[in-house]
Amino acid sequence: MVIFGATGDLTKRLVVPALYNLSRSNVLPEKFALIGVARSPGTSESWRDHLYDTMKTYVGNPVTEFDIDRIDEPAWKRIADKISYIEGDIGDPGLYEKLRGALDVAEKTRGTEGNALFYLAVGDRLFGPVIDQLGKAKLTDQHEDENGKHRYWRRVVIEKPFGHSLESARKLNAQILRTLHEDQIFRIDHFLGKDTVQSIMAFRFANGLFEPIWNRDRIDHVQITVAETVGVEQRGTFYEETGALRDMVPNHVFSLLSMVAMEPPTSFDADAIRTKNAEVLAAVQPVELSCAVRGQYGAGTVLGKKVKPYRHEPDVAPDSSVETYTALKLEIDNWRWAGVSFYIRTGKHLSKRLTEIAICFKQAPYTAFQYTPVDTLRPNWLVLRIAPDEGISLQFEIKRRGPAVDLAAVKMDFNYNDWFAKEPNVGYETLIYDVMIGDPTLFMRADMVEHGWRIVQPVLDAWAAKKADFPNYDSGSDGPKAADELLRHDGRRTWRPISRPSECKPP
Structure with missing residues (x-):
């Protein structure tokens, strides 16, 4: 996994904490390497230390206060031991030659088998230029066998916004599709x-x-x-x-x-x-x-x-x-x-x-209810709650206890936390895992x-x-x-x- 924008806010708040949670859940592949790319001066060691320090703030459930004692050190170590960092300007072709070398090292030392996921945690104006450079360096080429099946894959994750208008979205689609096939593109929406x-x-x-x-x-x-x-x-x-x-x-x-x-x-x-x-x-x-x-x-x-x-x-x-x-x-x-x-x-x-x-x-x-004590019948509501409390509720009318026909609105309520164990989650875990296994269902x-x-x-x-x-x-x-x-x-x-x-x- 290569993160462009490795020292940025998105990386430290969401992407790396999501990787950590995948490691905690034992679904992060053993044959894994994490390569950071950014303009900021640094080394693999300094970037690793920076990520660990920010984990104290952003890992776990982001809406609750983090407790440092909750860090699973073995889970973090499974990532930390596989971290490397490349300093460079994304407009410099030389950066992509360095990246090619880092991918070769990862394949030899980590057993990644040529598979690479490029995560563009950069400003939207840079999506096209980064993909153009990856294409020129042949880093997006996928190797196919004689049956047309991928022996190794290359995928790109693109954050929003995907364009600022209909015209700009069409231009961006046309630009990146000159380098990538649609099945290589994962336009991510954390919702x-x-x-x-x-x-x-x-x-x-x-x-x-x-x-x-x-x-x-x-x-x-x-x-x-x-x-x-x-x-x-x-x-x-x-x-x-x-x-x-x-x-x-x-x-x-x-x-x-x-x-x-x-x-x-x-x-x-x-x-x-x-x-x-x-x-x-x-x-x-x-x-x-x-x-x-x-x-x-x-x-x-x-x-x-x-x-x-x-x-x-x-x-x-x-x-x-x-x-x-x-x-x-x-x-x-x-x-x-x-x-x-x-x-x-x-x-x-x-x-x-x-x-x-x-x-x-x-x-x-x-x-039928015009002579009951209610002024009007209330409609039924089915509500799918997505945040902050995930669940589903259904509102309907019933008769109150007593001799009179008097209606009242009641609710049946399902809450995820009442039925299933709550795991630390920043919203990106499922999506990043789906990119790794090549499932585009949740991507536009x-x-x-x-x-x-x-x-x-x-x-x-x-x-x-x-x-x-x-x-x-x-x-x-x-x-x-x-x-x-x-x-x-x-x-x-x-x-x-x-x-x-x-x-x-x-x-």
Whole structure:
């Protein structure tokens, strides 16, 4: 495994801790070597020591405080003993000759058999140049036997963002496909490494109860929420060029959308699943400006702490029109979903950290209950919780105890931690392991990426042409009020509250 950007934030926070957790779980291959590549001066020993020091902060579960006593020294040693470092500029062809030598050494001393995984933990502007250089150095060539089967493989992991627009995504796809085959490219999205996301297909297709009602006949609408309590922190320069829509929607949110809306695949083979994912995105119509809301956080209080507005963050323009919140209404134009609205929202400095897919079923006829003490029947909700507490809940109506016919909303709740042991996880373990074994199921194909940008490009163009009246929501709130109008315009109530997502609780 070769990491470009070896001294960067992504490497120390996520990639190496994920490798450590794979080692702890005894699934990291014995025939393994880790090669770091970066411009920073250093040696193999200094990089190894740096990674070990940062492990004290980032290994384990990143949302809880780390305890140094939890480091599994033998598990770390299985990685540390196989670490090497190469200093150099990624634009220098000489660097790739050094890398060729390091790969040859790894093959001889570690038994890697020529297999190599190149992880691009670098800025997105460098994706194309690095792959071009790897190709020129023949480091991406795969050796095939007389039957056309790979005797050794070369794979490349590319982080988001994959382009900044439809045009740039198409250019980047064309550029890297001149060097790589599609089956060598793994466009990574850490959202798809979460257990609940991977369980969506099992939940739908392994239970005869749910798949028959997973369509426009029974479902009224779907809400997908990705809410964060953090602001832009020290990423002002990046965020000024990106914004919430580019940063989250074409990759993270659309990955969730395609998983929840896909047709049943003919098998759980990667090609079959990704084809069904792509069909969903191909059926989504480009978003009209009237179906999009943007917001930017002002001052407020988040988790009991006063925070400053976005325009006062480091490296942010004082009159910035970059959105830190976006809400969209999407329509999927196929037989399963025609007429069912999919509402998505994502934002920073909101009231609570929450990622969920909430499915609202059509309301039951009211006539039979018109003389009961309730004002109206509540709809049934099926909620797939992805973060921070992974699980699934179902809300439905029952009769209260007593002689009167009085209805109450109750909830059945499944929590992953109640049923399965919780393992330290940073969200990348499954994905990195899948790259190693060559399983692309959880990675986006070129056509899926381009469909994602096609859907949002009209909104990006319209927003770029007109400055916004910002800020329009307080930090610590659920976002701008205008987002509620997306639902009210369709005769629906409003979004599920982020800070109190449960619609019912025991009396």
